[in-house]
Amino acid sequence: MKAVKQVRKAIIPAAGLGTRMLPISRAVPKEMLPIMDYPALYYLVKEAADSGITDVLVITGRDKNAMEEFFDYSPEYDATLTKKGRDEDVKLLHEICDMVNVYFLRQKEPKGLGHAVLRAKDFVGDEPFAILYGDDIIFSKRPVVRQLIDTYEKYGLSAVGVKEVPTEQLAKYCSMKAQKIEDGENEYYVDDMIEKPKPGEEFSNLAILGRVLLTPEIFQILENTEPGAGGEIQLTDAMAAYARAYGVTAKVFEGDRYDIGSKLGFAKANFVKALEHPETREEFAKFVKEYLEKE
Numbered sequence: 001m002k003a004v005k006q007v008r009k010a011i012i013p014a015a016g017l018g019t020r021m022l023p024i025s026r027a028v029p030k031e032m033l034p035i036m037d038y039p040a041l042y043y044l045v046k047e048a049a050d051s052g053i054t055d056v057l058v059i060t061g062r063d064k065n066a067m068e069e070f071f072d073y074s075p076e077y078d079a080t081l082t083k084k085g086r087d088e089d090v091k092l093l094h095e096i097c098d099m100v101n102v103y104f105l106r107q108k109e110p111k112g113l114g115h116a117v118l119r120a121k122d123f124v125g126d127e128p129f130a131i132l133y134g135d136d137i138i139f140s141k142r143p144v145v146r147q148l149i150d151t152y153e154k155y156g157l158s159a160v161g162v163k164e165v166p167t168e169q170l171a172k173y174c175s176m177k178a179q180k181i182e183d184g185e186n187e188y189y190v191d192d193m194i195e196k197p198k199p200g201e202e203f204s205n206l207a208i209l210g211r212v213l214l215t216p217e218i219f220q221i222l223e224n225t226e227p228g229a230g231g232e233i234q235l236t237d238a239m240a241a242y243a244r245a246y247g248v249t250a251k252v253f254e255g256d257r258y259d260i261g262s263k264l265g266f267a268k269a270n271f272v273k274a275l276e277h278p279e280t281r282e283e284f285a286k287f288v289k290e291y292l293e294k295e
């Protein structure tokens with residue numbers, strides 16, 4: 001088994017144009033859309049922090065400055081809230097900024113997820129690192145990045161977060177060539193994968209949903225990866241080459257994932273949080289029931 005290193009760093013690619021969420025994404029980055037009272041990006045940074053990550057690099061793009069503002073102190077809010085005796089709110093705003101070190105780097109052109117990740121090469125250096133896809137929000141008991149770190153530490157191999165996806169939906173995702181690990185905790189060895197498989201090209205129903213943990217060898221591969229599906233540099237194409245060269249593990253993670261880059265996923269995530277939030281849950285549940293009973 002290869003020696004494992006502590007996983008301290010994470011990347012959140014958030015530079016995509018978000019065309020599935022137009023027209024709102026023209027003015028508000030989809031990663032800043034609210035899931036109840038927090039922007040989507042907050043849930044990702046929090047998941048990283050709760051997993052033991054200390055440094056997060058957000059790959060950003062033009063017109064996405066709101067992401068940076070959210071993770072900075074606001075003396076104006078502090079002063080107003082303090083005057084009103086709302087010290088708890090001041091504390092909360094500071095806690096958000098102090099969870100981890102958050103860095104921002106621009107991907108000057110949205111040439112794909114792989115291209116976005118390659119921007120992080122110098123940030124990563126020679127350490128293992130996690131990637132949290134910017135529009136995949138996962139609600140779970142144990143943070144999914146932590147679940148992947150556990151798998152990485154157990155086998156000494158990179159780990160990708162997967163779920164079983166119905167065959168007809170695999171074309172939207174990717175498909176793993178995987179063998180179940182005996183005595184593993186829902187873990188697999190992966191030796192190949194395919195991005196957006198056409199019918200008949202699938203290896204299995206296991207697809208990566210939003211979280212991976214890789215070692216820096218991926219960067220050399222990414223540098224030599226040609227544009228793939230959609231003319232973009234695909235991270236999965238590079239991970240496939242990586243899996244064939246070094247081997248990868250997959251973990252069927254515990255947690256509910258929502259693609260907030262799609263209207264349906266965005267609506268579902270808000271629905272779930274509204275049903276859980278102490279300020280809204282009772283009235284909202286009542287409202288939903290009454291609404292559905294209406295003719």
Ligand code: UTP
Pocket residue numbers: 013014015016017018019020021059107109110111112113115116133134135136261
């Ligand atoms: P998606 O393919 O879902 O994002 O990428 P997109 O291109 O913004 O979406 P649509 O299809 O136009 O609606 C997954 C994640 O990777 C980031 C996105 O911001 C998203 O969080 N991404 C994608 C980049 O950072 N750079 C890119 O060039 C592409």
